[in-house]
Amino acid sequence: MKPGAVVDFALRADLTQFNHASYGLSSRRVIAEGDRLRQQIESDPTAHLGYELTGRLAEQTISAARALGVDGARMTLCTNATSAAASTIASVPLNRDSTVVVLDIEYSSIRRAWEIACSKAGARLVSVAVPVPLESSTALLAALDEQVPGQVDYLQVSAVTSSTAIRMPLAALGEWVEQRGGRMIVDAAHGPGHIPLSPEIWGASVVFGTLHKWFPTLRPVGFLWVEPELEIRPAEVSLTWDSVDLAERFSWPGTFDPVPRLCTGTAIEQWLEWQSTGLLHDCEKLADTADRALADIGARPTAATKFRPPRLRSFILDGVTAPRVKDALQAAEIRAWVGNGADGECLLRLATHIYNDENDIDRVTNRIQEVLSR
Structure with a gap:
């Protein structure tokens, strides 16, 4: 994880997070705005949950x-x-x-x-x-x-x-x-x-x-x-x-x-900052790095390059079960989505975000290589 990630997110420092695509991840700025809005609503619920709300x-x-x-x-x-x-x-x-x-x-x-x-x-x-x-x-x-x-x-x-x-x-x-x-x-x-x-x-x-x-x-x-x-x-x-x-x-x-x-407007403003400073583009390059690293150890991408989304990639892991992969990643404090495809194949999905770096790719690749080699 990038050292500066704690500035934007409340993630544990010892955690490698590749699963924001499942539940999302709120930033500290948006959480603070949410706290402010909740205090405002509780000051006058009749107004803030009543006639004001539809317009807002x-x-x-x-x-x-x-x-x-x-x-x-x-x-x-x-x-x-x-x-x-x-x-x-x-x-x-x-x-x-x-x-x-x-x-x-x-x-x-x-x-x-x-x-x-x-x-x-x-x-x-x-x-x-x-x-x-x-x-x-x-x-x-x-x-x-x-x-x-x-x-x-x-x-x-x-x-x-x-x-x-x-x-x-x-x-x-x-x-x-x-x-x-x-x-x-x-x-x-x-x-x-x-x-x-x-x-x-x-x-x-x-x-x-x-x-x-x-x-x-x-x-x-x-x-x-x-x-x-x-x-x-x-x-x-x-x-x-x-x-x-x-x-x-x-x-x-x-x-x-x-x-x-x-809080939607606040979240979009921060996202636009990440986009304008190139952070989201860096996430795309990191996803491409994950493609290459996992392919080198035998993981198979689920689609040709033109069908791969910018920051979300999935791989077929042959010869292993989803529970086995889940347990291995969980033990290493790596969060990623693992499950079965339509034909029962084991799938690993990674979502790259602005807090990820190449060290995170190395961690998940090494752990998956261990599982595939057993």
Whole structure:
């Protein structure tokens, strides 16, 4: 870990952290702002949780939309990616003639939500096996053509897949589902603060995700972007459920803590500082260093170079089990995501941040080499 990391984060000095992509990591600056806002709210909850709140949340939504490069009128902040997904899946029309396509490398709870919705509606759910490592868009589109005959109503994909860390070719996928007469819904949990959001270029109808994974904001903060033709309502029926304004519609899910959303602007300001000073670019170079180091000891990247996200990389570890790798990293005080892929293979995922350095790459590489050599 870089010596200066303690200035921005409260991480333990003896910890090697490669897993901020799972839960995010709030900076000290944002934590302090959150403490200030909580004191302010407690000074007059009736005002700060009542008539003032919708306007303040609208300001944060516009600020976030500007940073993400999307139309603020078509975006709202919400609780997290799961709540945004639940709202979307509950809102889109499904019936016995509907077909929903979900890739087998999608996040498990999103897949399960579509299974439940399709079961209730009597709709057809098609799970498409994606070739991993992913080498080309052609291979992916061929898999879709082979496994999905006929028309499609919805295609659920990720901007960046979670466990396999693949940056999906969204424009090609958007064109594919449009030709099948359907809409593409994008899980961008690993988008904001990591890769640009381009819903119109992708051909997406809905994009949902989180801000707290890659921005240093408090958790949880989700977002939802919707094309004008679709009407998405919150999964919970609250006082603002009927609002015609998207941001207001999601501004009151019942009594909740709005502080993480109200800290969004502060988090984005700090992220922009990291970007302008080259710290985020250094993280990208460090991810490339991890690619080379782990490949040298036999780990296999989950995708060709053009499908690898800037600061999130995943590797297939042959001949070992996920519990064994988890135990080895845990014992060495190394935090990384380890789990099984769609075919049961052991996956290791690393997320590089501004507190990481090459010593951290050496530590995780040496530990993985020990496990692979046993």
